[in-house]
Amino acid sequence: MDPNPLLLYLSARDRLDSEERTVLDQMIGQTQKVIAGADIVREGAEPIESCLMLDGFAARYHLLTDGGRNISAIHIAGDFLDLHSLLLSPMDHSVIALSDCTVSMVPHKLLLGLTHSHPHLARLLWMTTLIDAAMHRRWLMAAGRLSAAGRIAHFLCEIYVRLKTVQQTEDQHFWLPLTQLQLSDAMGLSTVHINRTLQELRHRNLIRWEAGRVEILNWDGLQNMAQFDATYLNLEPRPR
Amino acid sequence: MDPNPLLLYLSARDRLDSEERTVLDQMIGQTQKVIAGADIVREGAEPIESCLMLDGFAARYHLLTDGGRNISAIHIAGDFLDLHSLLLSPMDHSVIALSDCTVSMVPHKLLLGLTHSHPHLARLLWMTTLIDAAMHRRWLMAAGRLSAAGRIAHFLCEIYVRLKTVQQTEDQHFWLPLTQLQLSDAMGLSTVHINRTLQELRHRNLIRWEAGRVEILNWDGLQNMAQFDATYLNLEPRPR
DNA sequence: CGGAGCGTTGATAGAAGTCAATTGACGTGG
DNA sequence: CCACGTCAATTGACTTCTATCAACGCTCCG
Numbered sequence: 001m002d003p004n005p006l007l008l009y010l011s012a013r014d015r016l017d018s019e020e021r022t023v024l025d026q027m028i029g030q031t032q033k034v035i036a037g038a039d040i041v042r043e044g045a046e047p048i049e050s051c052l053m054l055d056g057f058a059a060r061y062h063l064l065t066d067g068g069r070n071i072s073a074i075h076i077a078g079d080f081l082d083l084h085s086l087l088l089s090p091m092d093h094s095v096i097a098l099s100d101c102t103v104s105m106v107p108h109k110l111l112l113g114l115t116h117s118h119p120h121l122a123r124l125l126w127m128t129t130l131i132d133a134a135m136h137r138r139w140l141m142a143a144g145r146l147s148a149a150g151r152i153a154h155f156l157c158e159i160y161v162r163l164k165t166v167q168q169t170e171d172q173h174f175w176l177p178l179t180q181l182q183l184s185d186a187m188g189l190s191t192v193h194i195n196r197t198l199q200e201l202r203h204r205n206l207i208r209w210e211a212g213r214v215e216i217l218n219w220d221g222l223q224n225m226a227q228f229d230a231t232y233l234n235l236e237p238r239p240r
Numbered sequence: 241m242d243p244n245p246l247l248l249y250l251s252a253r254d255r256l257d258s259e260e261r262t263v264l265d266q267m268i269g270q271t272q273k274v275i276a277g278a279d280i281v282r283e284g285a286e287p288i289e290s291c292l293m294l295d296g297f298a299a300r301y302h303l304l305t306d307g308g309r310n311i312s313a314i315h316i317a318g319d320f321l322d323l324h325s326l327l328l329s330p331m332d333h334s335v336i337a338l339s340d341c342t343v344s345m346v347p348h349k350l351l352l353g354l355t356h357s358h359p360h361l362a363r364l365l366w367m368t369t370l371i372d373a374a375m376h377r378r379w380l381m382a383a384g385r386l387s388a389a390g391r392i393a394h395f396l397c398e399i400y401v402r403l404k405t406v407q408q409t410e411d412q413h414f415w416l417p418l419t420q421l422q423l424s425d426a427m428g429l430s431t432v433h434i435n436r437t438l439q440e441l442r443h444r445n446l447i448r449w450e451a452g453r454v455e456i457l458n459w460d461g462l463q464n465m466a467q468f469d470a471t472y473l474n475l476e477p478r479p480r
Numbered sequence: 481c482g483g484a485g486c487g488t489t490g491a492t493a494g495a496a497g498t499c500a501a502t503t504g505a506c507g508t509g510g
Numbered sequence: 511c512c513a514c515g516t517c518a519a520t521t522g523a524c525t526t527c528t529a530t531c532a533a534c535g536c537t538c539c540g
Binding site for chain 1: 300302304305308309310312313324327328329330332333352355356359362363364366367369370371372373374376377379380381383384385425427428429467471472474478480
Binding site: 387430432436 | 495496497498499
């Protein structure tokens with residue numbers, strides 16, 4: 001978390017001038033620690049600030065009436081967790097810290113001000129929410145049309161590329177503190193099936209996953225199984 | 241499509257002043273007809289204008305390598321189909337007209353100009369993409385944690401409320417020109433299963449669906465089966 | 481030591497997919 | 511006016527995938 005991860009995230013997609021970099025650095029005022037398992041934002045809340053992840057993992061989730069849970073997104077360093085609450089309110093889902101996290105709360109007043117004072121930065125923030133939506137669409141594709149193994153493979157491909165963008169990978173491995181229960185809520189599968197499918201991925205020598213550490217052994221194989229194409233992440237610097 | 245449907249969409253969520261209304265009306269310049277079955281935007285394209293739906297139905301879809309298809313969103317009058325292409329490019333999915341449509345192409349130059357000249361309108365456009373994302377999240381919840389019947393019920397609840405917002409419903413019924421094949425691509429189910437599940441919904445007297453005309457017979461039952469809560473559509477006028 | 485959480489396994493049930501065929505509505509060409 | 515092709519909806523038989531239920535082992539920690 002040394003280099004500002006939001007800066008890494010944005011500069012992978014567009015050029016930032018030095019004033020914009022300054023504004024982004026100043027945006028991170030006080031940082032806060034959040035303990036694993038704690039809710040960062042609650043469904044129904046009407047936040048007056050948005051939470052920027054500086055380090056750790058978080059998940060957006062929604063509880064069902066029958067006790068089930070659905071995870072619709074995983075967030076990592078550099079992501080805004082609830083930027084949409086700037087314009088949408090109340091929150092229609094909650095966000096939970098999956099690991100100990102470092103976050104920074106950015107007042108909506110400041111963000112709204114950017115839409116007047118720094119339209120280009122405001123557009124880039126808008127862009128981050130558009131990329132969230134693009135990821136949702138891929139998850140929908142995976143949920144509707146891929147097998148359980150393909151779905152997990154897609155998730156791993158996506159998270160690997162995203163982590164790499166904010167310099168949170170080493171070679172082909174990365175830290176991913178997800179339990180199989182959490183993964184099952186994200187993939188829309190049962191824990192038992194997650195377990196067996198992970199074994200399948202391991203036996204095929206596609207991945208290693210031990211103690212929260214994932215290693216990708218066969219990127220092409222994984223990508224192929226997932227029909228993964230990173231275009232939707234828009235990892236190309238261009239004027240936006 | 242007589243009253244500007246974008247105006248209906250937006251004014252259901254925030255107050256618009258008269259200048260803003262004028263800008264929105266002028267945004268609709270030339271209208272175009274698109275024939276059912278035609279692609280409106282193609283994956284890989286780098287549009288320099290975004291398509292506003294004035295009348296009809298369209299779907300965002302993505303083709304898989306095995307010939308499968310996934311529909312990640314249905315769009316109706318008042319929706320921007322590819323507003324995200326303003327900041328994300330190239331298109332990571334295509335859009336097809338499900339019925340004959342009337343659309344208006346709005347140049348990106350004009351939309352980018354709004355981010356400088358009319359920040360509030362720009363924020364409202366941003367909001368429309370945030371609502372798209374919120375719908376994606378609900379679809380993910382439905383795909384991952386609801387039964388086939390619940391998933392279809394959720395879809396019908398959502399589309400009903402959205403159509404109502406832009407005055408495209410009459411009492412409890414509305415026009416919905418979706419084939420069962422298209423519905424299966426949207427729900428991530430097979431056509432056979434869609435067919436049987438629709439029969440189930442009909443036998444339970446929840447809906448009637450004949451010749452592209454859907455009638456909701458038991459809203460509470462449908463909503464309950466779908467765990468539908470319209471909060472995520474943000475149908476409350478408030479400053480944004 | 482004992483419980484809690486997590487990963488794992490086996491057995492079984494149920495949901496949804498696949499394959500194949502039929503029906504009815506509609507449009508077109510002869 | 512009828513034969514024919516096409517498309518959408520429907521049905522039956524069968525298979526495959528995934529969920530559920532129940533248990534067990536392991537590790538961590540109070």
